[in-house]
Amino acid sequence: MTPQDQPATGKGAETRARILETSLRLFRERGYDATTMRLIAAEAGVSVGNAYYYFKSKETLIQAFYLRTHEEHLVACVEVLASEEGFEHRLLGVMDAKLRTIEPYHRFSGILFKTAADPESALNPFSAESLPTRRESTALFARVIEGTELKVSSDLWAELPNLLWIYHMGVVLFWIHDRSEGRRRTHRLVEHTVPLISRVVRLGSLPLLRSLTRRSTAFLRELRDEIELPEASDAS
Amino acid sequence: MTPQDQPATGKGAETRARILETSLRLFRERGYDATTMRLIAAEAGVSVGNAYYYFKSKETLIQAFYLRTHEEHLVACVEVLASEEGFEHRLLGVMDAKLRTIEPYHRFSGILFKTAADPESALNPFSAESLPTRRESTALFARVIEGTELKVSSDLWAELPNLLWIYHMGVVLFWIHDRSEGRRRTHRLVEHTVPLISRVVRLGSLPLLRSLTRRSTAFLRELRDEIELPEASDAS
DNA sequence: GTCTATAACCGGATAGAC
DNA sequence: GTCTATCCGGTTATAGAC
Numbered sequence: 001m002t003p004q005d006q007p008a009t010g011k012g013a014e015t016r017a018r019i020l021e022t023s024l025r026l027f028r029e030r031g032y033d034a035t036t037m038r039l040i041a042a043e044a045g046v047s048v049g050n051a052y053y054y055f056k057s058k059e060t061l062i063q064a065f066y067l068r069t070h071e072e073h074l075v076a077c078v079e080v081l082a083s084e085e086g087f088e089h090r091l092l093g094v095m096d097a098k099l100r101t102i103e104p105y106h107r108f109s110g111i112l113f114k115t116a117a118d119p120e121s122a123l124n125p126f127s128a129e130s131l132p133t134r135r136e137s138t139a140l141f142a143r144v145i146e147g148t149e150l151k152v153s154s155d156l157w158a159e160l161p162n163l164l165w166i167y168h169m170g171v172v173l174f175w176i177h178d179r180s181e182g183r184r185r186t187h188r189l190v191e192h193t194v195p196l197i198s199r200v201v202r203l204g205s206l207p208l209l210r211s212l213t214r215r216s217t218a219f220l221r222e223l224r225d226e227i228e229l230p231e232a233s234d235a236s
Numbered sequence: 237m238t239p240q241d242q243p244a245t246g247k248g249a250e251t252r253a254r255i256l257e258t259s260l261r262l263f264r265e266r267g268y269d270a271t272t273m274r275l276i277a278a279e280a281g282v283s284v285g286n287a288y289y290y291f292k293s294k295e296t297l298i299q300a301f302y303l304r305t306h307e308e309h310l311v312a313c314v315e316v317l318a319s320e321e322g323f324e325h326r327l328l329g330v331m332d333a334k335l336r337t338i339e340p341y342h343r344f345s346g347i348l349f350k351t352a353a354d355p356e357s358a359l360n361p362f363s364a365e366s367l368p369t370r371r372e373s374t375a376l377f378a379r380v381i382e383g384t385e386l387k388v389s390s391d392l393w394a395e396l397p398n399l400l401w402i403y404h405m406g407v408v409l410f411w412i413h414d415r416s417e418g419r420r421r422t423h424r425l426v427e428h429t430v431p432l433i434s435r436v437v438r439l440g441s442l443p444l445l446r447s448l449t450r451r452s453t454a455f456l457r458e459l460r461d462e463i464e465l466p467e468a469s470d471a472s
Numbered sequence: 473g474t475c476t477a478t479a480a481c482c483g484g485a486t487a488g489a490c
Numbered sequence: 491g492t493c494t495a496t497c498c499g500g501t502t503a504t505a506g507a508c
Contacts, residue, residue: 012491036483047493049486054491058484110355117353119346119413126413177355177362185459192455199448212435219428223421248475272499283477285502294500 016054019044023061024068028104032111059115063123065105066112070133073101077140087148088198091164094144095171095190099183102175106183109176125169131228138165152205155217160201162224167197252290255280259297260304264340268347295351299359301341302348306369309337313376323384324434327400330380331407331426335419338411342419345412361405367464374401388441391453396437398460403433 022044026035037058041051055061080093102109115123122129141164145157152160171193175186204213258280262271273294277287291297316329338345351359358365377400381393388396407429411422440449 010491015491037485038483048484049488049494050492052485056485114350114354117346117409117412118350119415124413177360180462185462189459192452196448196452203445209439212432216428216432223425226416226421251475273501274499284500285478285504286476288501289475292501 012054015044015046015050019046019051019054020061020064024065027061027065027108032108059121059123062112062115066123066133069101069105070137073098074140076101081143085148087145087150087201088194090144090148091197092190092194094140095168095194096187098168098172099175099186099190102172103183106175113173113176126227134165137168138162141165141168150201152201153210153213155221156201156204156213159217159220159224162220164197167193248290251280251282251286255282255287255290256297256300260301263297263301263344268344295357295359298348298351302352302359302369305337305341306373309334310376312337317379321384323381323386323437324430326380326384327433328426328430330376331404331430332423334404334408335411335422335426338408339419342411349408349412362463370401373404374398377401377404386437388437389446389449389453391457392437392440392449395453395456395460398456400433403429 019040023035023040026040026043037051038048041048044051055064076097077094080090080097084090084093105112115121116125118124119127121127124130125134138161142161144164145160171186171190174189175183178186180186203209255276259271259276262276262279273287274284277284280287291300312333313330316326316333320326320329341348351357352361354360355362357363360366361370374397378397380400381396407422407426410425411419414422416422439445
């Protein structure tokens with residue numbers, strides 16, 4: 001139906017790609033607000049109406065950006081995940097890869113979180129529409145803990161990928177607001193919090209903390225089920 | 237100079253108030269987007285240009301909303317903070333008061349926090365412009381721990397208000413995305429996490445976790461200083 | 473110097489012709 | 491699938507009234 005999702009392989013696919021590339025370049029170069037739809041259209045050599053034929057709104061272009069950086073992140077993680085074995089090194093590597101992947105877009109990141117914070121927007125990472133992407137992203141963190149020496153209880157093991165995904169969202173939030181040169185503060189944050197997480201996770205297995213861990217994971221699981229199941233409200 | 241901050245006590249003060257009340261009412265009734273500046277002006281019985289004379293942008297109206305709910309929250313906390321003595325009860329009371337205060341605005345909270353999330357915006361809670369409000373809000377959490385039986389090391393004690401403020405921001409973020417009836421999920425989240433925080437804080441004093449706590453609080457303090465000092469960059 | 477009103481401008485989005 | 495013309499709403503310029 002709409003040519004707005006999978007460009008498939010028609011003639012217009014090339015036009016679509018041209019508009020997308022142009023807009024991402026302009027976002028990088030001039031930021032989001034300064035990049036008007038009229039400018040994107042002009043630079044891509046199409047009319048405004050035509051740009052809207054392929055992307056139903058300016059925001060939609062952001063979604064394309066998300067997808068792209070996510071894919072780039074996956075690629076950037078391949079090496080660490082293949083070579084490193086320790087939990088800390090793997091997590092650190094994945095987080096570093098993330099920061100490196102999104103850095104070129106820092107200037108335009110403001111708008112990202114802005115739209116991401118809107119509960120109405122399909123772009124927000126907690127929305128039902130984002131579930132597939134979220135699952136994929138969480139799967140990455142599952143790979144971080146798979147095949148490591150990490151010894152944790154099975155209930156924590158099941159929730160850990162989600163917890164790490166949330167942690168990673170928090171880091172991105174910090175990054176967005178980070179005005180230090182080269183995002184120095186965010187890098188320090190990661191370097192400091194990754195070992196912290198590692199230690200806390202290991203501590204969670206101690207008998208002393210067993211009941212606390214168990215209750216927390218149970219609650220987490222319940223919340224997650226409730227949210228991921230498409231509004232299976234009270235009455236059937 | 238600008239009549240946009242303190243209305244003082246002139247004749248225009250009444251006009252300003254009328255515009256503000258009208259817009260807040262319309263936001264509640266029709267949502268943010270459906271409330272145009274032209275409509276606000278018409279309903280308030282002024283011209284569009286006049287509305288802009290008192291509020292430099294539509295966003296500014298949101299700032300007024302913030303201020304109002306913050307003040308309402310303070311009032312709503314007076315009782316718990318005066319009567320309760322235990323840390324858990326005090327924190328729970330303050331969080332409950334928060335949720336109760338903002339609940340009437342849940343419908344259009346998305347847009348509110350959307351603009352607040354923009355790093356460029358003076359409205360965002362992490363901005364330099366928000367420092368005074370942030371300090372005030374953090375002070376509220378300092379009052380939560382003051383005069384309780386809570387026994388924690390002095391370094392953690394110093395950082396705890398900030399940590400609780402961040403926790404409270406996270407809860408609000410969850411609340412924004414909470415579509416359950418009566419915000420049931422958020423309430424459960426608070427009920428579950430408050431005791432968890434209490435337990436973790438107490439555990440932090442154990443010898444086993446002493447070094448972990450010390451290193452974390454040191455890092456937190458450093459980060460906070462760096463952020464709160466107005467960009468005291470490398471070179472003087 | 474305080475306040476008000478009208479007429480634009482600008483950019484996101486849409487309608488409808490080709 | 492592509493274009494032109496147009497709408498709509500936030501915002502600003504400007505001219506002036508009290």
